[in-house]
Amino acid sequence: MAPNPHSEVPLRPEPIEAKIIDGKKISEEIKIELREQIKEWMQQENVRAPQLTCILVGEDSASQVYVKNKMKAANDVGIKSETINLPKTISEDELIQIIERLNDDNSVDGILVQLPLPDHIDDKKICNIVSCEKDVDGFNSTNLGRLSQDLNTMVPCTPLGVQELLKKYDIETFGKTAVVVGRSAHVGKPIQSLLQSDGRHEISGMDCTTIMCHRFTPPEKLKKFCREADIIIVAVGKPNLIREDMIKPGACVIDVGITRIYDEETKKSKLVGDVDFENVKKVAGLITPVPGGVGPMTVCMLMKNTFTAAKRLAKLRKEKLIK
Numbered sequence: 001m002a003p004n005p006h007s008e009v010p011l012r013p014e015p016i017e018a019k020i021i022d023g024k025k026i027s028e029e030i031k032i033e034l035r036e037q038i039k040e041w042m043q044q045e046n047v048r049a050p051q052l053t054c055i056l057v058g059e060d061s062a063s064q065v066y067v068k069n070k071m072k073a074a075n076d077v078g079i080k081s082e083t084i085n086l087p088k089t090i091s092e093d094e095l096i097q098i099i100e101r102l103n104d105d106n107s108v109d110g111i112l113v114q115l116p117l118p119d120h121i122d123d124k125k126i127c128n129i130v131s132c133e134k135d136v137d138g139f140n141s142t143n144l145g146r147l148s149q150d151l152n153t154m155v156p157c158t159p160l161g162v163q164e165l166l167k168k169y170d171i172e173t174f175g176k177t178a179v180v181v182g183r184s185a186h187v188g189k190p191i192q193s194l195l196q197s198d199g200r201h202e203i204s205g206m207d208c209t210t211i212m213c214h215r216f217t218p219p220e221k222l223k224k225f226c227r228e229a230d231i232i233i234v235a236v237g238k239p240n241l242i243r244e245d246m247i248k249p250g251a252c253v254i255d256v257g258i259t260r261i262y263d264e265e266t267k268k269s270k271l272v273g274d275v276d277f278e279n280v281k282k283v284a285g286l287i288t289p290v291p292g293g294v295g296p297m298t299v300c301m302l303m304k305n306t307f308t309a310a311k312r313l314a315k316l317r318k319e320k321l322i323k
């Protein structure tokens with residue numbers, strides 16, 4: 001009897017689902033490595049633990065949670081940390097004086113001013129008061145400018161976390177097309193700089209071709225660009241902005257968005273990203289969840305930057321280049 005030509009055909013095509021990028025797990029692994037490296041460095045160099053100081057202005061509840069998470073992560077890896085809580089009525093000048101004192105304080109290695117700041121304070125000005133060496137956020141104009149020139153610098157934590165995830169999951173970037181949605185100074189722009197960085201320069205090059213989209217990119221253009229992307233990075237803060245019909249099959253989708261919404265089903269608030277996760281994961285090759293994707297990496301890269309700052313400052317002190 002002739003073989004049934006259809007016998008090999010499954011009733012339904014095999015469902016293909018994206019691999020989930022586990023930022024939580026990767027960040028835990030990196031923190032364990034960091035803890036060992038910090039311990040070893042302290043013994044070898046006979047120096048004190050790295051010290052991170054966070055400045056929190058006002059009582060925004062989300063900011064309080066973020067700062068608390070940072071303190072906890074610091075404790076996990078053996079970094080000493082403290083938070084300076086300031087009233088939201090503090091003047092810009094007073095805040096500047098506090099930062100200048102921390103710049104001169106040789107028991108402090110990293111300074112982080114939690115954003116957003118109250119409206120009467122100019123956050124760009126404040127970020128530029130933090131000395132380049134202690135700028136563990138990488139938000140000061142010199143550090144951001146150096147990044148845009150592919151020079152060695154303190155890279156902002158979220159972009160660094162995204163880069164680390166791409167590396168850990170062996171995602172090829174050389175010559176690939178990457179679309180960044182969102183052009184913020186602290187996330188979108190530095191992520192684009194990293195993606196298009198030249199491997200022949202000082203920092204580790206990713207050598208992507210990049211396309212930057214933002215609020216004035218017409219929706220049909222956004223869809224067209226996204227459909228061409230091997231890597232899509234979204235950092236906007238608009239739930240469900242990126243849908244399955246915008247994805248090239250097999251693409252890598254990195255969701256940096258965080259929005260707190262009320263969930264009708266559970267009657268609780270929950271965090272969502274900018275990507276329609278349930279549907280996009282049916283088309284994408286890899287995808288980050290929210291929570292548990294980029295967020296934990298941001299915190300973990302802050303620890304890495306603080307350790308980097310501490311090592312550099314200790315070296316300068318040893319060579320008596322600074323007090």
Ligand SMILES: Nc1nc(=O)c2c([nH]1)NC[C@@H]1CN(c3ccc(C(=O)N[C@@H](CCC(=O)O)C(=O)O)cc3)C=[N+]21
Nearest residue numbers: 066112113114115116137157291292293295296298299
């Ligand atoms: N000077 C400054 N530096 C920052 O790096 C900075 C800032 N200001 N202002 C606010 C944003 C936001 N940000 C996040 C950090 C961790 C998570 C994070 O851990 N997210 C968890 C969930 C946390 C939760 O449950 O709320 C996750 O995605 O799994 C998210 C967001 C840092 N920021």
